Amino acid sequence: MGGLQEGVWVWWWAAAAMAMAVVVDWAARRAHGWWWTKGIGGGKKGRLPPGDMGWPLVGGMWAFLRAFKSGDPDAFIESFHRRFGRTGMYRAFMFSSPTILVTLPEVCKRVLMDEVTFTNGWPKATVTLIGAKSFLNMPDDDHRRLRKLTAAPINGFDALSAYLTFIDSTVVSTLRRWSSETTASRPIEFLTELRRMTFRIIIQIFMSGAGERTMDALEQSYTDLNHGVRAMAIDLPGFAYRRALRARRKLVALLQGVLDERRAAKKGAGVGAGVDMMDRLIEVEDEQGRRLEDEDIIDLLVTYLNAGHESSAHITMWATMFLQDNPDILARAKAEQEDITRNIPPTQKGLTLKDFRKMDYLSQVVDETLRFVNISFVSFRQATRDVFVNGYLVPKGWKLQLWYRSVHMDPQVYPDPKKFNPSRWEGPPPRAGTFLPFGLGSRICAGNDLAKLEISVFLHHFLLGYRLERENPNCRVRYLPHPRPVDNCLAKIISLPPVMDTEIKNPRILCANQ
Numbered sequence: 083m084g085g086l087q088e089g090v091w092v093w094w095w096a097a098a099a100m101a102m103a104v105v106v107d108w109a110a111r112r113a114h115g116w117w118w119t120k121g122i123g124g125g126k127k128g129r130l131p132p133g134d135m136g137w138p139l140v141g142g143m144w145a146f147l148r149a150f151k152s153g154d155p156d157a158f159i160e161s162f163h164r165r166f167g168r169t170g171m172y173r174a175f176m177f178s179s180p181t182i183l184v185t186l187p188e189v190c191k192r193v194l195m196d197e198v199t200f201t202n203g204w205p206k207a208t209v210t211l212i213g214a215k216s217f218l219n220m221p222d223d224d225h226r227r228l229r230k231l232t233a234a235p236i237n238g239f240d241a242l243s244a245y246l247t248f249i250d251s252t253v254v255s256t257l258r259r260w261s262s263e264t265t266a267s268r269p270i271e272f273l274t275e276l277r278r279m280t281f282r283i284i285i286q287i288f289m290s291g292a293g294e295r296t297m298d299a300l301e302q303s304y305t306d307l308n309h310g311v312r313a314m315a316i317d318l319p320g321f322a323y324r325r326a327l328r329a330r331r332k333l334v335a336l337l338q339g340v341l342d343e344r345r346a347a348k349k350g351a352g353v354g355a356g357v358d359m360m361d362r363l364i365e366v367e368d369e370q371g372r373r374l375e376d377e378d379i380i381d382l383l384v385t386y387l388n389a390g391h392e393s394s395a396h397i398t399m400w401a402t403m404f405l406q407d408n409p410d411i412l413a414r415a416k417a418e419q420e421d422i423t424r425n426i427p428p429t430q431k432g433l434t435l436k437d438f439r440k441m442d443y444l445s446q447v448v449d450e451t452l453r454f455v456n457i458s459f460v461s462f463r464q465a466t467r468d469v470f471v472n473g474y475l476v477p478k479g480w481k482l483q484l485w486y487r488s489v490h491m492d493p494q495v496y497p498d499p500k501k502f503n504p505s506r507w508e509g510p511p512p513r514a515g516t517f518l519p520f521g522l523g524s525r526i527c528a529g530n531d532l533a534k535l536e537i538s539v540f541l542h543h544f545l546l547g548y549r550l551e552r553e554n555p556n557c558r559v560r561y562l563p564h565p566r567p568v569d570n571c572l573a574k575i576i577s578l579p580p581v582m583d584t585e586i587k588n589p590r591i592l593c594a595n596q
């Protein structure tokens with residue numbers, strides 16, 4: 083009898099504790115929501131998008147991290163769809179700020195194209211890592227000026243022609259080295275090696291002549307920096323953010339060393355001896371004749387060197403894996419590259435931009451990889467005034483998160499979105515705002531053409547001469563900071579037997595490993 087009574091009590095206490103937890107959870111959410119909306123006057127409050135500000139301090143961060151770390155990143159936004167309907171705009175509390183999450187292509191486009199109402203809104207913690215004087219944080223006027231100065235020499239026909247020879251020869255020699263190192267003996271971490279390769283290319287553009295040791299040290303620090311960019315900003319031992327802060331300090335010291343050397347060398351050589359981006363940044367003057375400070379140059383370099391190698395390497399890895407896993411797609415892409423190679427005159431050394439422009443199917447493979455992988459899954463903006471978008475209020479000072487990933491995985495925009503299908507890119511270009519791998523508007527990726535060129539040149543040579551053999555083909559995928567297999571795609575790069583084709587004008591280059 084006593085045992086039964088005890089059992090009833092245990093159940094009673096458990097039920098009471100649960101009821102209490104529900105009440106506390108409800109009250110904490112209500113109080114947090116009230117706190118951030120209390121200043122919104124008149125009837126405006128009712129015009130906020132639906133949503134949930136979550137608990138104080140944490141907001142939606144646990145749910146976001148849980149979804150991404152559990153291997154189902156789409157679960158985060160799906161929970162808003164489920165709870166509040168497919169309104170495409172939701173209020174939440176993310177990265178310590180009240181935020182509107184946007185998943186509709188039209189709204190993403192509207193926000194990205196209106197740089198007066200929506201300025202850059204990266205989380206403070208990210209700005210601390212990338213730099214207070216970087217593109218993420220500088221005033222719009224400075225951004226326009228420095229963007230023009232730095233982006234023109236990277237994208238565009240002349241710039242790409244100038245870099246193509248270096249990219250082509252780097253890819254050829256890198257593939258050859260990997261295949262000779264690995265066929266007989268050990269596999270390589272394909273992603274890690276690709277990051278080194280794309281880093282070598284971006285360093286050539288920005289800081290040509292940097293030594294191997296500087297390059298390795300910089301690249302290593304970027305790995306730690308990136309792990310902190312999308313982590314919770316907890317500056318305590320053992321946390322990714324603390325490691326990232328340390329990595330930033332190291333990067334700044336390394337770049338300062340290179341800058342000091344460059345300035346000293348320029349003193350001897352005189353002004354105008356510029357050959358790469360670092361020289362341009364040292365020499366550029368504004369209308370009042372003012373030059374950039376060291377901190378300005380270093381923060382620009384931190385941004386560009388990072389943006390310029392990390393995403394391209396990841397997309398190259400995924401595209402190679404998708405090709406290898408889909409024999410029909412691989413066969414079609416390979417046939418196109420063989421055809422292009424057949425028409426290269428024997429006197430031509432390496433690829434030209436004309437050859438690159440003929441890679442129609444390969445370009446579809448790259449676009450589909452960009453859509454499918456969503457390497458930049460979200461962008462950040464901030465409202466400079468109260469504004470109504472799509473019928474909902476976005477209060478002044480609130481952040482906006484533009485969820486490119488949700489747009490790219492929306493079945494109404496891309497039927498059967500979880501299928502890797504390059505052929506969906508046949509026909510007219512996508513509706514504006516529905517394909518955002520590089521963003522849009524005045525802050526569209528400054529290296530989008532360069533990235534596509536690098537990735538395509540790599541795939542061209544890979545398709546013609548190599549095969550990827552993964553050690554752990556079913557390896558789990560980790561989604562933060564970027565989607566990647568946890569083994570960094572441990573694989574062998576195996577060189578294919580040489581192909582002799584009587585139709586081609588230059589038989590030696592059909593197979594890149596010749």
Ligand code: HEM
Pocket residue numbers: 217218229236385386389390391393394397457458461462518519520521522524525526527528529530532533
């Ligand atoms: C597949 C490769 C790449 C992807 C997917 C990618 C993606 C993006 C995206 C989505 C943005 C816009 C962020 C926003 O709207 O706030 C961006 C900005 C930027 N990207 Fe890329 N990127 C890639 C490669 C590159 C390369 C190769 C470079 C360097 C040469 C580069 C340099 C930049 C810079 C400097 C910005 C900031 C632009 C600004 O604020 O004006 N990116 N990138």
